[in-house]
Amino acid sequence: MDASRDKTGLPPASGGAGRAPARRRLGLLDSSRGLGVLLLLPALVLVILFFLMPVVLTGVFAFTNMSTATGISGGAHQVSPGSLRVLTERYGMGELAERLGQPTYLVDERGLAALEETGIAPGIVASLRRGHLDESFASRREFERAIRALPDRPDTRTVKRISDAFSRSLANARFTDAGALVAAAEAIDPDLTPEEKDALASATYTGWSWTTDNFRRLTSSRDTTRVFFNTLFFVAMTLVFFNIGYAMFLAIATHYMPERPAGIFRIVWFLPRISPVVIYVLLWKWVAWDTGFLNAVLSDFGVRPRNWMLDSATQAWFFVIMINGFVGASMGMLIFASAIKAIPETHFHAASVDGAYRWQQVRHIILPQLKWPILFVTCYQTLSLLTSIEQTLLATDGGPGGATEVWSLWIYHTALNNYAGNLQYGYGAAMALVLVVIGIVLSLIYLRLFNYNALITRPRIEL
Amino acid sequence: MRILLDKFSKAFGAVSVIEDMTLEIGDGEMLALLGPSGCGKSTTLFAICGIHKVSGGRILFGDRDVTSLPPQERNVGVVFQSYALYPHMTVRENIAFPLRIAGKSSVEVARQVDEMAQLVHIEPLLDRRPAELSGGQQQRVALARALVRRPHVLLLDEPLANLDAKLRLEMRSEIRRIQLETGITAVLVTHDQVEAMSMCDRIAIMDAGRIVQIATPTEMYNDPHTAFVAGFLGNPPIAFLRGVVSGDAIVVPQSDVRLPKPNGARNLAEGTRVSVGIRPENFGPAGDVPVRGRISFVETQGRENLYDLMLADGSVLRSIQPVRSDIAVGDEVEWSVASDRIFMFDDKGERI
Numbered sequence: 001m002d003a004s005r006d007k008t009g010l011p012p013a014s015g016g017a018g019r020a021p022a023r024r025r026l027g028l029l030d031s032s033r034g035l036g037v038l039l040l041l042p043a044l045v046l047v048i049l050f051f052l053m054p055v056v057l058t059g060v061f062a063f064t065n066m067s068t069a070t071g072i073s074g075g076a077h078q079v080s081p082g083s084l085r086v087l088t089e090r091y092g093m094g095e096l097a098e099r100l101g102q103p104t105y106l107v108d109e110r111g112l113a114a115l116e117e118t119g120i121a122p123g124i125v126a127s128l129r130r131g132h133l134d135e136s137f138a139s140r141r142e143f144e145r146a147i148r149a150l151p152d153r154p155d156t157r158t159v160k161r162i163s164d165a166f167s168r169s170l171a172n173a174r175f176t177d178a179g180a181l182v183a184a185a186e187a188i189d190p191d192l193t194p195e196e197k198d199a200l201a202s203a204t205y206t207g208w209s210w211t212t213d214n215f216r217r218l219t220s221s222r223d224t225t226r227v228f229f230n231t232l233f234f235v236a237m238t239l240v241f242f243n244i245g246y247a248m249f250l251a252i253a254t255h256y257m258p259e260r261p262a263g264i265f266r267i268v269w270f271l272p273r274i275s276p277v278v279i280y281v282l283l284w285k286w287v288a289w290d291t292g293f294l295n296a297v298l299s300d301f302g303v304r305p306r307n308w309m310l311d312s313a314t315q316a317w318f319f320v321i322m323i324n325g326f327v328g329a330s331m332g333m334l335i336f337a338s339a340i341k342a343i344p345e346t347h348f349h350a351a352s353v354d355g356a357y358r359w360q361q362v363r364h365i366i367l368p369q370l371k372w373p374i375l376f377v378t379c380y381q382t383l384s385l386l387t388s389i390e391q392t393l394l395a396t397d398g399g400p401g402g403a404t405e406v407w408s409l410w411i412y413h414t415a416l417n418n419y420a421g422n423l424q425y426g427y428g429a430a431m432a433l434v435l436v437v438i439g440i441v442l443s444l445i446y447l448r449l450f451n452y453n454a455l456i457t458r459p460r461i462e463l
Numbered sequence: 464m465r466i467l468l469d470k471f472s473k474a475f476g477a478v479s480v481i482e483d484m485t486l487e488i489g490d491g492e493m494l495a496l497l498g499p500s501g502c503g504k505s506t507t508l509f510a511i512c513g514i515h516k517v518s519g520g521r522i523l524f525g526d527r528d529v530t531s532l533p534p535q536e537r538n539v540g541v542v543f544q545s546y547a548l549y550p551h552m553t554v555r556e557n558i559a560f561p562l563r564i565a566g567k568s569s570v571e572v573a574r575q576v577d578e579m580a581q582l583v584h585i586e587p588l589l590d591r592r593p594a595e596l597s598g599g600q601q602q603r604v605a606l607a608r609a610l611v612r613r614p615h616v617l618l619l620d621e622p623l624a625n626l627d628a629k630l631r632l633e634m635r636s637e638i639r640r641i642q643l644e645t646g647i648t649a650v651l652v653t654h655d656q657v658e659a660m661s662m663c664d665r666i667a668i669m670d671a672g673r674i675v676q677i678a679t680p681t682e683m684y685n686d687p688h689t690a691f692v693a694g695f696l697g698n699p700p701i702a703f704l705r706g707v708v709s710g711d712a713i714v715v716p717q718s719d720v721r722l723p724k725p726n727g728a729r730n731l732a733e734g735t736r737v738s739v740g741i742r743p744e745n746f747g748p749a750g751d752v753p754v755r756g757r758i759s760f761v762e763t764q765g766r767e768n769l770y771d772l773m774l775a776d777g778s779v780l781r782s783i784q785p786v787r788s789d790i791a792v793g794d795e796v797e798w799s800v801a802s803d804r805i806f807m808f809d810d811k812g813e814r815i
Binding site: 344346347349350351352353354355356357360364365368369371 | 509512513514533534535537538539540541543544545547549550551552560561564565608612
């Protein structure tokens with residue numbers, strides 16, 4: 001009933017006319033391509049904001065000298081002892097620096113007006129204007145002698161107040177732009193050459209500027225070599241002994257175990273991965289520190305209590321590698337275990353009747369068929385270890401004495417946290433950029449090595 | 464080498480699969496373990512090669528008790544249903560594997576691998592990987608690997624199940640040829656009675672963990688001890704009629720079929736229920752006991768036709784005859800049973 005009324009109630013002509021503009025309004029969204037873009041938009045925005053932008057910004061910051069001192073917005077011009085030193089040393093304009101550094105007193109209308117406002121005797125102001133307007137003095141003593149010589153003979157306190165009002169020294173003065181700075185400098189020294197003006201402007205600039213110095217510094221620093229080899233050592237050791245070696249041991253051991261204990265075992269070794277990093281590392285610290293578990297046990301045997309984690313560089317490495325290793329081993333274990341599970345059971349039966357004992361089965365049947373999983377875990381874990389920071393930061397914080405400082409931690413210490421208080425964003429970004437480049441290059445190599453398409457096709461085990 | 468299973472039992476947890484099974488396989492003999500899925504034939508095979516530990520009884524190779532030996536020390540060759548070729552090794556490496564594990568010198572290994580390759584005719588394939596071989600070729604490689612160590616016994620677990628019909632025929636005779644050429648004692652596990660009958664010296668037919676009958680294929684075909692054996696052997700399969708003893712005849716109720724009592728049935732009381740097995744080749748135009756019925760199905764097999772004949776009581780008899788075109792579905796015919804070739808079983812399935 002309803003349906004038929006709908007049909008008859010709507011004239012075909014008006015129906016068609018009503019539909020046509022609606023379709024036109026939808027426009028782009030009518031095609032799957034337009035709608036696809038729209039639906040993808042939130043994801044795209046997130047990807048750009050949180051994945052692409054950090055990398056791009058790292059690249060940008062790497063070519064600046066940003067730090068706490070420069071700030072990340074624009075700066076001002078300030079004639080500080082530091083900037084005068086720069087003027088002398090970098091530009092060889094010692095004479096100019098000396099002139100600008102000296103206090104200067106200039107009697108001008110601005111000063112007189114300010115003086116009037118402080119409620120000083122009008123007679124003094126008038127006689128100053130009369131006798132010394134537009135006159136400048138190179139030192140305070142000279143200017144104060146002239147003030148004392150005024151007819152009013154002001155007392156010493158008044159003399160100080162007057163001289164302060166006319167102090168026109170550039171030292172510690174701040175200018176929002178180079179023009180104001182140059183104008184002020186010209187007030188002191190009207191004969192500045194254009195070179196001197198440029199040098200002055202750049203030497204006194206307090207903000208950040210574009211530079212490639214970060215990379216020059218990175219290649220020449222001795223820290224770079226040390227941290228680089230630290231990182232190499234850390235990645236290699238953790239990878240070989242834990243992420244591959246120990247993971248493989250666990251996978252094979254659980255393969256030959258009955259189902260139930262093997263499952264429990266795997267879960268136990270998965271705990272470091274799923275427990276909060278801070279708690280996990282704190283437990284390690286509690287084991288190692290001087291009133292901790294290790295010492296509680298060892299003190300019974302007459303061993304001197306010490307912080308085992310930070311006692312020596314070797315011990316620090318030992319702990320750092322273990323802490324990172326046990327977290328990483330679980331992933332390898334899962335991947336290897338499932339790869340071993342994918343080997344048909346009859347292969348092990350066949351190997352057994354062919355005379356192969358367990359270790360020969362491991363050597364001849366399991367390991368050769370785990371070539372790809374091993375390569376995959378190696379590649380994946382290299383990248384993740386290169387950028388791994390939280391466990392090491394919490395455990396040793398790069399100590400003792402920078403012995404366990406790895407690249408990612410070094411970035412953090414440089415850019416985000418250091419004792420001097422001057423956080424060098426630019427330099428840190430340059431370090432991070434190096435890491436990003438290494439990561440991208442390694443990823444490309446790995447993808448090629450793997451022939452990524454071959455990885456996602458089904459294994460070619462035919463029955 | 465003689466193989467003896469002496470009161471062998473196998474249980475998985477609380478589930479007993481095989482109990483007190485005794486089986487002797489003569490030296491150089493090829494024996495088939497034939498039975499339906501789940502009858503325990505593969506379990507027996509895995510117990511012989513040591514993959515399964517036995518729950519009771521002994522296994523002897525020759526006079527040596529191998530019951531507690533691990534598979535590595537039993538020196539058995541096994542061909543698995545899936546062949547279980549190692550996918551990462553070439554054919555050559557696959558065949559050489561048992562020798563390499565045994566620590567043979569590379570010269571010795573190479574010599575024996577070549578010898579085996581010659582025996583199973585795969586010389587040109589030695590450098591391929593298993594994935595690059597056809598099913599039949601994989602089968603040959605698996606055989607070569609199983610035989611290369613000169614094992615005491617060759618065990619074949621459904622070796623032909625994964626092959627297509629033509630290859631199956633070819634490999635059937637190949638395996639038999641190789642077994643005869645090497646003179647090895649062999650056990651073939653299969654659910655296919657044709658395979659068992661065509662390849663083996665003797666058949667041990669198994670049902671629910673027991674050996675029901677051991678005999679040569681001919682003996683077993685002509686003298687089945689139980690209805691199960693009779694039903695398992697023969698293609699097309701035997702047909703059964705439900706009958707009742709009545710006087711000196713067996714009568715199929717609600718039909719006019721009267722079969723003479725065979726010798727073994729002489730003592731049966733009046734009214735005893737029996738079942739009568741009639742093979743398709745023993746029912747046709749020639750015979751002595753007439754049976755009337757309607758053709759319900761005709762299956763052309765090329766050289767012969769298979770006819771299903773529905774009797775008045777609804778039971779079906781099969782007849783296999785040279786191709787003839789004068790009979791179609793729905794025709795009423797009267798054919799005869801060769802009464803001297805029928806098998807009679809009691810209601811427990813035991814032969815009378």
